[in-house]
Amino acid sequence: MSKAASRIADSSLADEGRQRLEWTRTRMPILRSLKKTLEEERPFDEMKIAICLHVEPKTAVWLEALRAGGAEIFITGSPGTTDDATAAFLAEMSGVNVFAKREETFDDHIEYARSILEFDPDLISDNGADLHSLIHSDFKHLKTKLIGATEETTSGGYRLREEIESDSFPTIVINDSRAKRIIENRYGVGQSVVDSIMRSTNALIGGLRAAVIGYGYCGRGVALCLKNLGARVTVVDIDPLTRLDALLEGFNVAEKAEAISGADLVITVTGRDNTLQTEDFERLSDGAIVANAGHFEFEIDVDGLRNQARSESRLSEDIEKFSLASSKEIFLLGKGRPVNLSAGEGNPIEVMDLGLALQTLSFRFLVENGSSLRNGPQNVPDEVERMVSELAFEAWK
Numbered sequence: 001m002s003k004a005a006s007r008i009a010d011s012s013l014a015d016e017g018r019q020r021l022e023w024t025r026t027r028m029p030i031l032r033s034l035k036k037t038l039e040e041e042r043p044f045d046e047m048k049i050a051i052c053l054h055v056e057p058k059t060a061v062w063l064e065a066l067r068a069g070g071a072e073i074f075i076t077g078s079p080g081t082t083d084d085a086t087a088a089f090l091a092e093m094s095g096v097n098v099f100a101k102r103e104e105t106f107d108d109h110i111e112y113a114r115s116i117l118e119f120d121p122d123l124i125s126d127n128g129a130d131l132h133s134l135i136h137s138d139f140k141h142l143k144t145k146l147i148g149a150t151e152e153t154t155s156g157g158y159r160l161r162e163e164i165e166s167d168s169f170p171t172i173v174i175n176d177s178r179a180k181r182i183i184e185n186r187y188g189v190g191q192s193v194v195d196s197i198m199r200s201t202n203a204l205i206g207g208l209r210a211a212v213i214g215y216g217y218c219g220r221g222v223a224l225c226l227k228n229l230g231a232r233v234t235v236v237d238i239d240p241l242t243r244l245d246a247l248l249e250g251f252n253v254a255e256k257a258e259a260i261s262g263a264d265l266v267i268t269v270t271g272r273d274n275t276l277q278t279e280d281f282e283r284l285s286d287g288a289i290v291a292n293a294g295h296f297e298f299e300i301d302v303d304g305l306r307n308q309a310r311s312e313s314r315l316s317e318d319i320e321k322f323s324l325a326s327s328k329e330i331f332l333l334g335k336g337r338p339v340n341l342s343a344g345e346g347n348p349i350e351v352m353d354l355g356l357a358l359q360t361l362s363f364r365f366l367v368e369n370g371s372s373l374r375n376g377p378q379n380v381p382d383e384v385e386r387m388v389s390e391l392a393f394e395a396w397k
């Protein structure tokens with residue numbers, strides 16, 4: 001098995017990465033048991049898997065399981081979410097090739113995504129549909145070669161259905177499973193987003209006036225977590241039934257302009273670009289903290305904020321201050337990238353154990369049934385979802 005040249009920030013961090021994984025493995029019992037099964041069955045022997053997923057310790061534990069199943073792996077991450085120590089550890093692993101740096105730009109990200117597709121994978125795991133988009137433009141030959149694909153997140157699911165023309169291979173959208181939406185998006189994202197805001201700001205949450213824009217699975221988790229810590233939460237959503245749901249859950253519900261003008265903390269989590277636009281920034285309260293929890297860094301128009309700011313400065317690795325023409329000061333966390341990854345350690349380990357088990361068994365399902373499946377985006381097979389939910393229940397009860 002040839003080893004391609006990895007593109008990472010600093011290979012001297014490999015030992016640090018190794019230590020981080022030691023802790024992470026102890027909290028991932030589902031993948032531990034699947035790894036044993038994969039070692040015996042070797043379902044991915046001789047296969048190349050290209051993966052776009054946050055390069056961090058939980059993902060690395062998943063790659064160990066896929067390697068045990070026989071796969072050769074090519075992985076890239078997302079801008080601002082790579083743990084460079086994990087990337088260095090992975091670059092030393094036999095059969096794993098890494099293209100990821102924490103400081104990469106969106107253009108670097110696309111270049112790295114191209115690099116992993118150049119290895120002609122048999123399976124892909126996408127996150128935000130960037131690999132799918134490239135396959136449709138510049139890697140068309142893969143459309144007939146691929147056994148199938150998975151897509152991790154809500155935003156990728158939207159893109160596959162709304163923007164990308166029909167596929168000639170099946171894509172299992174992990175996010176569409178109830179298990180992922182309820183366990184990861186609601187409980188995992190809620191906790192980790194609030195945790196990253198607390199760590200990066202050291203601010204008291206109790207009493208804060210918070211606006212959560214987008215009350216889907218992730219937004220609901222974020223709003224509930226803030227409420228449980230004593231914040232006064234206002235929810236904004238464009239969908240009337242979702243607004244009603246938030247109201248009955250006990251939240252204030254308002255239009256965006258009203259919600260943000262009184263808020264100390266504003267969090268976007270819609271999965272849609274420009275949720276917070278140029279004209280919104282002057283409406284924010286003086287001293288407002290702003291963060292994004294959605295997948296793409298374009299949910300807050302950070303370029304628009306930079307352009308209209310009179311001055312900007314960095315107060316810490318995770319906090320940037322923008323002074324607006326009105327003299328208001330706005331504090332942006334994690335550069336507008338998903339805050340739980342850019343200013344925290346990502347979702348709690350256990351929920352990713354469950355999510356990555358869905359990925360693993362979906363890959364195995366594709367290998368066993370790929371040719372009989374219809375092409376295009378589709379839900380996680382019931383049998384996979386049931387098996388993973390049972391494994392999680394047994395492990396956590």
Ligand SMILES: NC(=O)c1ccc[n+]([C@@H]2O[C@H](COP(=O)([O-])OP(=O)(O)OC[C@H]3O[C@@H](n4cnc5c(N)ncnc54)[C@H](O)[C@@H]3O)[C@@H](O)[C@H]2O)c1
Pocket residue numbers: 153154155156185189213214215216217218219236237238239242269270271272275293294295296338339340341347
């Ligand atoms: N940070 C993470 O770890 C993480 C994990 C999972 C998903 N995500 C991402 O979080 C985002 C949200 O995911 P989800 O599963 O909650 O999606 P969802 O579809 O369940 O919810 C999105 C909500 O936003 C609302 N919305 C859309 N546009 C809006 C607008 N302009 N203003 C107000 N509300 C609007 C929708 O009506 C919907 O209720 C996606 O980008 C997803 O990929 C992030």
